Amino acid sequence: MAKMSLEQLRKLREEKKQDLTRREVEGKEIQIIVGMGTCGIAAGAKETFDAVVKAVEEKGLGEQVIIRQTGCMGLCYVEPTVEVVKPGMPTVIYGKMTKDVAKDLVAKHLVEGKLLDDHIFDRPAADIMKK
Amino acid sequence: MAYKNFILVCAGTGCESNKGIEIYESLLREAEAQGVKNDVQIVKTGCFGFCEKGPIVKVLPSESFYVEVKPEDAKEIIAEQVVKGREVKRLLYKKDEKSASNVKVEDIEFYQKQFRVVLRNCGVINPENIDEYIARDGYSGLEKALFKMKPDDVIAELKASGLRGRGGAGFPTFMKWDLTKKAPGDVKYVVCNADEGDPGAYMNRSTIEGDPHSLLEAMAICGYTIGSHHGYIYIRAEYPLAVERLKIAIKQAKDYGLLGKDILGSGFDFDIEIRLGAGAFVCGEETALLQSLEGKRGMPTPKPPFPANCGLWKKPTVINNVETYVNVAVIMTKGAAWYSKIGTEKSKGTKTFALTGKIQNSGLVEVPMGTTLRDIVFDIGGGIRGGRKFKGVQTGGPSGGIITEKSLDEPITYESLSALGSMMGSGGMIIMDEDDCVVDIAKFYMAFCCDESCGKCAPCRIGTKQMHAILEKISKGTAVEADLDKLEKIGKSMTKASLCMLGGSAANPTLSTLKHFREEYLEHIRDHKCRSGKCKDLVVYEIDASKCIGCGLCARRCPVPCIAGEKKQPHVIDKSRCIKCGECFKACKFGAVAKK
Numbered sequence: 001m002a003k004m005s006l007e008q009l010r011k012l013r014e015e016k017k018q019d020l021t022r023r024e025v026e027g028k029e030i031q032i033i034v035g036m037g038t039c040g041i042a043a044g045a046k047e048t049f050d051a052v053v054k055a056v057e058e059k060g061l062g063e064q065v066i067i068r069q070t071g072c073m074g075l076c077y078v079e080p081t082v083e084v085v086k087p088g089m090p091t092v093i094y095g096k097m098t099k100d101v102a103k104d105l106v107a108k109h110l111v112e113g114k115l116l117d118d119h120i121f122d123r124p125a126a127d128i129m130k131k
Numbered sequence: 132m133a134y135k136n137f138i139l140v141c142a143g144t145g146c147e148s149n150k151g152i153e154i155y156e157s158l159l160r161e162a163e164a165q166g167v168k169n170d171v172q173i174v175k176t177g178c179f180g181f182c183e184k185g186p187i188v189k190v191l192p193s194e195s196f197y198v199e200v201k202p203e204d205a206k207e208i209i210a211e212q213v214v215k216g217r218e219v220k221r222l223l224y225k226k227d228e229k230s231a232s233n234v235k236v237e238d239i240e241f242y243q244k245q246f247r248v249v250l251r252n253c254g255v256i257n258p259e260n261i262d263e264y265i266a267r268d269g270y271s272g273l274e275k276a277l278f279k280m281k282p283d284d285v286i287a288e289l290k291a292s293g294l295r296g297r298g299g300a301g302f303p304t305f306m307k308w309d310l311t312k313k314a315p316g317d318v319k320y321v322v323c324n325a326d327e328g329d330p331g332a333y334m335n336r337s338t339i340e341g342d343p344h345s346l347l348e349a350m351a352i353c354g355y356t357i358g359s360h361h362g363y364i365y366i367r368a369e370y371p372l373a374v375e376r377l378k379i380a381i382k383q384a385k386d387y388g389l390l391g392k393d394i395l396g397s398g399f400d401f402d403i404e405i406r407l408g409a410g411a412f413v414c415g416e417e418t419a420l421l422q423s424l425e426g427k428r429g430m431p432t433p434k435p436p437f438p439a440n441c442g443l444w445k446k447p448t449v450i451n452n453v454e455t456y457v458n459v460a461v462i463m464t465k466g467a468a469w470y471s472k473i474g475t476e477k478s479k480g481t482k483t484f485a486l487t488g489k490i491q492n493s494g495l496v497e498v499p500m501g502t503t504l505r506d507i508v509f510d511i512g513g514g515i516r517g518g519r520k521f522k523g524v525q526t527g528g529p530s531g532g533i534i535t536e537k538s539l540d541e542p543i544t545y546e547s548l549s550a551l552g553s554m555m556g557s558g559g560m561i562i563m564d565e566d567d568c569v570v571d572i573a574k575f576y577m578a579f580c581c582d583e584s585c586g587k588c589a590p591c592r593i594g595t596k597q598m599h600a601i602l603e604k605i606s607k608g609t610a611v612e613a614d615l616d617k618l619e620k621i622g623k624s625m626t627k628a629s630l631c632m633l634g635g636s637a638a639n640p641t642l643s644t645l646k647h648f649r650e651e652y653l654e655h656i657r658d659h660k661c662r663s664g665k666c667k668d669l670v671v672y673e674i675d676a677s678k679c680i681g682c683g684l685c686a687r688r689c690p691v692p693c694i695a696g697e698k699k700q701p702h703v704i705d706k707s708r709c710i711k712c713g714e715c716f717k718a719c720k721f722g723a724v725a726k727k
Contacts, residue, residue, distance in 0.1 A: 003388025006278065006395045009270065016266030035254055037340045038372050039333075039495075071341020073254030074245075076494040078177060081254075090137055090191035095177055113133050120139055120176035122189075124496065124511075125245035127255070128465075129267045 028066040030110060032056070035081040037072030043079035044098055051099035052082070055106035065110070074124045081121070084109055095121040136171040136213050141187040143178025143513065150202055151175070151186045157205035162213065171213045178492060178513050184224065197222040244506050246473065247497045248481045249457045253341030258376050261383040264344040270389055272463030276352045277397040282312060285356040289459065291467035293479030298324060298415075298452030299530070299556050299632070301478070301545035304459070307449055310439035312357040314447035319359035321350050322443060322450040324420055325366035325373075328412040329528025330579065332559030334483040335453040337495050339366070339373040342457070343380035347403060349456035351390060352463055353449055354401040362403040363443070365420050369410055377405055412529075412583035415557075416631045417450045419585065430587045431631035452557070454483060474500035478544035482555065486512050488562035489519065498543075505539040508562060519564040523647070527556025529576040529583075530636035532643030533569070552643040554636065568665035569644040569651050574602040580637035591634025594625035598641060605652060606666040608659040615652055618645060664726050667711040671727045674715075676701035678723035685715035685724060 004012070034040070034049045049067065056065045073081045078095025082105065085091045094105060096119055108114045138158055142151040155175055162168040179187045184198040188208065195218045197208070204222060211219050247253075256263035264270070276285050289305035296302045311319060323346060327335040339346060350362040366374055381403055384390040392400045406424055413419045414429040421443050423429035442448025458480055462470045474480050478500035484507065486493050491513030498507060504524060508514065515521050523533040532553035534541075541547050548555050563572065581595040598621050604610040622638030629635045645652060654660045661669040674685070674694075679701040686694040686702055693709050696702030701723075704715065716724045 003386070003391075004395065005388075006274065006397075009265070009274065009387075009389075009395060012262070013265050013268070013271070016262050019266065037253075037337050038370075039337070041372070068257050069259070070256060071253045071258050072337040072495055074250065074337075074495040074497075075492075077492045083254075088133060092191075114172055115137055115139075115174045117175045118142065118177065120174060122176075122179045124494075125247040125250075128246075128248060128251050 028064055029087055030061070030065045031083075031085040032065060032067045033070050033083040033085070034067065035071065035073045035075075035079065035083075036069040039072055039076045040079045040081060045080040047099040048080045048082065048097050048102050051102040052106065055103045056110075059106055059111055061106070061110060075121050078121055086110065089113060089115075092120050093123055094119045134170060134172045136193075137191040138171060138173045138208070138212075139176045139189040139191065140173065141177075141179045141185060141189075142175040143185075153202040154186055154188065154200055154205060157202040158209065161205045161209040165209050165214060167209065167213045171209070183510060188222075190218075193218065195219075196224045198224045244498060244502065244510050245496055246481055246499050248461050248470075248473070249338060249345075249454055249483050250341070250495065250497050251461070252345065253337060253495075256342065258341050258343055259379050261344060261380065261387060261389075264342070268464050269344055270348050272460050273348050273351050273355075273389070274395065275463055276355055277395060277399055282356045282358070285352065285463070286312065288462065288467045292462045292470045293467075293474075293477075294455065294458050294462060294470070295478065295545065296452060297454035297458065297482065297555075297558075298417075299527070299554060301555060304451065304455055307439060307451070308353065308356055310437070311442075311447045311449045314440045316447050318361075318444075318446045319357050320443040320446055320448040321353045321357070321359050321362040322421070322424065322438075322448055323350060323362070323364040323366075323453060323456055324415065324417060324450055325364055325370075325453050326408045326415040326420060327367065327370075327453075327557060328410070328415045328583075329530075329557050329559045331485060331487045331525075331561045332528060332557045333485045334495060334558050336370050336373050337485075338453055338457055338483070339370070340376055343373075343376045344384065345457045345460045346377075346453060347380055347384050347390065349459040349463075350403055351394065351401045352459060353451075353456070355399055357447070357449055359449075360400045360402065362401065363406050363424055364403060365406050365408055365414070365424055367410055368407040374405060374407065381405070411585070412579070413585045413631070413633050416633055418631065420450070421448065428585075430585045431633075433630060454558075475542065475544050477546060482543065482558060484558045484560045486560050486562065488525075488560075489516050489564040489567070490514075490562040491516050500544055501542040503540050503542055504534060507543075507560070508539070512562065515562065515564050519566060522563045522565050522567055523569075525553075525561040525563065525572065525576075525640065526559070527554040527636075527639075528559045529579050530554060530632065530639055531556045532639045533563075533572070533647060535647045552639065552646065554639070566663050566665075568661055568663040569648040570602060570606050570655055570661070571663075571665040573641040573644045574599065574606055576640040577602055577637070580633065584633060584637075588628075588630040588634060590625045590628040591630070591637060594621050594629075594634065595637050597621055598625075598638065602641065605655045606661075607668045608655060608666075610656050612653070612656055614656070615645065615649070618642075664713060664716075670711050670713075671706065672704055672709060672711065672713070672716060673706075673725050673727060674702050674704055675723045675725055678721050680721060680723075682720075684718050684720070688714045688718040690714065 082094045082097040140155040158173045188197040188200045294304045414423045419429040419431040438448040483497045523535045577599040581599045584591045586592045622642045664670045681699040693705040
């Protein structure tokens with residue numbers, strides 16, 4: 001994109017804000033967000049990311065799911081961490097999400113609509129930008 | 132089939148011992164009995180923190196947060212929440228007036244003790260996509276500054292916010308900016324200190340990795356305020372991912388015209404470059420950092436002159452820590468009035484800490500200033516790993532001091548920490564338990580300072596070496612009691628006479644452990660005993676022949692190996708070859724290996 005003027009920046013911000021509230025990115029409803037700070041990567045987040053991509057493809061969900069990366073969620077003791085946003089399901093953060101568990105995650109959470117035992121952790125704080 | 136409700140039962144170790152599993156099972160039984168097992172999924176989760184109020188049960192999507200739940204409550208939870216769709220009021224968490232931290236921002240504090248200002252975007256946005264930052268009001272602070280405010284308005288806003296430097300000493304940020312703005316000269320610089328070198332600290336790294344644009348935005352705001360067009364980020368080469376994400380962020384911001392010439396058509400130019408540090412701890416000291424930026428050997432220079440008047444290439448320079456800048460971006464976006472409600476009278480805002488060491492839930496946390504250490508260690512951190520006893524927290528790394536049990540309820544502010552002989556430092560918090568030895572800790576930090584001393588001034592160069600030698604003697608059991616006075620004397624002289632804060636604070640870990648745990652030092656000296664077994668020269672491992680059944684486990688674990696014995700006969704350790712690793716002590720199931 002070329003350099004923006006003030007007007008263009010404001011327009012872009014509004015557009016992107018709406019994307020956020022629609023909870024929909026590039027026309028895809030389900031988001032899987034992998035924490036990829038140094039802490040996550042050291043604990044195997046890259047392998048987790050690849051395993052999620054593979055499992056999503058195997059289940060034929062590629063059309064509905066977008067897999068994204070983010071920084072450290074703060075839960076370093078249970079890395080790798082993965083957040084799942086799916087309509088009709090509560091948004092949850094999963095910890096200790098190694099590549100093997102990642103397969104279960106796709107099968108259970110996305111396909112069966114069930115949460116995984118023993119892997120859910122709480123978001124550490126409310127979002128100050130939501131107000 | 133889709134569930135209408137999800138009941139999360141905390142089965143972390145804290146709550147598990149508090150009947151988390153029993154509650155989980157009663158909920159399952161009740162769901163079955165009341166015929167709603169297809170409407171609700173009951174899930175075991177990891178620790179939610181907040182363990183003192185455990186066991187915790189959370190119901191989604193209603194977000195009902197129940198505390199101190201008992202197995203008998205299962206029936207009511209299922210009947211009310213799942214069958215009738217309403218909350219069980221008596222179990223809901225009620226804000227405890229007394230322990231409520233100082234956040235006064237309406238509606239924000241629910242049950243969480245953390246409050247994320249600096250880390251607001253970390254773990255939320257994709258750090259490699261500028262659009263996501265923009266969508267969360269990113270660059271609106273810069274926009275406000277450039278088009279609605281004069282430089283003096285920005286300074287007034289910062290003053291009203293009460294922001295103080297997060298790198299350590301807590302100097303008011305507005306004052307630094309104002310001095311630099313008023314300093315004569317056409318060329319001025321904005322420098323970011325991202326040389327995070329304290330052992331155990333990684334807040335700045337995570338902040339940059341998770342939200343690099345916040346830093347860029349704030350530096351541009353600073354440039355506009357003080358009349359500078361060049362910014363430098365001095366960051367450790369050991370942080371490759373953070374550097375990579377900064378590079379991507381700078382490129383994206385330039386493409387969008389949010390950095391570079393004529394930002395957003397305002398006529399203001401600002402560029403940022405990255406400079407890599409080679410990992411010298413002293414370069415975190417601002418004057419040494421500036422020397423290193425200029426391509427010279429990183430050694431501190433005396434102050435005054437301060438960087439605000441004579442900084443990078445002798446030009447007026449603002450130098451702030453990563454966290455300070457990121458706070459500025461939030462203040463400009465959400466306003467000083469909002470910001471100044473967080474924290475205490477003199478310490479405004481929040482502070483990020485990296486919790487490491489013997490803590491259950493290690494991680495990156497952010498709390499309002501004024502939160503107590505107890506809240507951080509026991510609520511957010513979930514207490515000590517393995518149920519061991521808390522001994523102390525080292526804050527501020529090699530420049531800080533140890534804080535003990537009796538000061539756990541002290542609210543964290545710049546003033547309270549320095550009164551305790553520690554300091555805010557950058558925010559590394561290393562938690563220690565009863566298995567840690569204070570002499571060993573003091574020796575570790577002193578060895579670190581000794582290695583990292585740049586050697587320019589004598590008090591630090593010689594003082595760290597001498598103190599380390601004495602600590603070494605104590606750990607070997609060859610010291611005398613008078614050595615403790617010597618430690619104090621050298622430490623105090625170093626604190627007063629060193630050129631920069633590296634030497635000026637290097638004695639803190641030793642002096643504070645000596646103050647709080649003198650008895651343990653004396654045990655090393657008088658009784659040649661290290662109660663934790665960390666000082667290997669003072670420990671002897673022996674096998675008690677009357678308890679040993681000759682299973683041979685210790686001999687198999689011994690890495691040397693120096694344990695011998697016939698099967699089913701008492702074994703013997705060859706002390707001359709023993710390396711005192713303690714494996715046999717840990718391995719023995721019969722308590723036959725004694726540590727003396």
